[in-house]
């Protein structure tokens with residue numbers, strides 16, 4: 001069985017499914033989830049499972065419902081995103097999976113094709129010897145790394161057929177994560193007035209205006225550092241991109257910045273935006289610096305540790321002799337998007353987030369085996 005998970009994983013890694021992340025400079029041959037989704041659909045078909053592709057044809061998600069006609073059976077939705085981050089600067093062949101010293105290298109090996117490989121291998125084993133003890137909605141969603149369009153497409157396709165809870169596979173080193181921060185991305189633009197640099201007093205320098213805004217954001221960030229969740233740590237604000245101007249001899253009329261704001265449970269997009277607007281007013285640049293977009297990339301996850309989702313995962317781990325504590329993760333996931341849609345859940349999967357998105361991404365084979373055993377346990381016991 002462990003060998004099956006590894007075989008699936010190698011096949012999955014060999015199929016590029018890069019999220020374009022809004023860029024247009026990535027080869028079309030490696031962009032999009034269609035090839036991986038089609039492969040998955042065929043593999044599930046081989047196991048006698050009908051899987052549907054939903055969403056747009058070039059960015060599809062996979063949905064397969066394996067339900068029994070037993071009343072009162074719990075339904076769990078396992079979501080393992082299909083997309084990976086791009087491959088710029090990778091120091092290993094991204095789509096030529098290599099096994100070395102118990103590690104499987106390649107883009108997506110850890111984040112999060114290992115989760116899907118473990119799920120399909122476990123499903124194959126459990127169905128091979130009987131029936132599932134829970135109804136399963138298997139989801140491979142597109143676009144987790146950017147906008148979570150895949151989750152919206154999947155929820156649309158499911159309509160009223162909703163699960164009791166959700167497990168999103170992400171690299172947590174097999175820990176059950178019940179909470180994480182939310183992620184907001186904000187873009188601000190400064191509008192100035194361009195004149196010749198020999199006569200700057202006649203113009204209005206957008207870079208200087210934006211710099212005042214940036215300092216105000218940094219002061220807000222320092223205040224946020226005092227707002228601490230016992231599990232998740234502080235709320236944060238970080239400026240990631242700042243740019244503007246045309247030439248040394250032109251007073252710039254345009255400059256922009258992009259910042260990343262991490263929300264704690266209880267904070268909202270609206271409350272975060274109001275704080276940003278207040279910071280611009282305090283810095284006296286509110287008339288010249290505009291928030292042009294402020295979007296919730298990933299909502300917070302805040303599942304109580306006593307919730308059935310967490311408890312079912314803890315029990316399955318403990319049955320396998322593994323520690324079953326609940327924890328939190330530092331990154332946003334699609335579990336937060338499901339929670340915002342009214343579906344509670346947890347995050348759990350093989351491998352370490354420290355290996356995800358890296359130039360030498362890998363997952364330990366032992367972790368893939370452990371996740372496969374976990375899914376077998378989860379799917380074969382009520």
Ligand SMILES: [Zn+2]
Nearest residue numbers: 081111112170
């Ligand atoms: Zn991921």
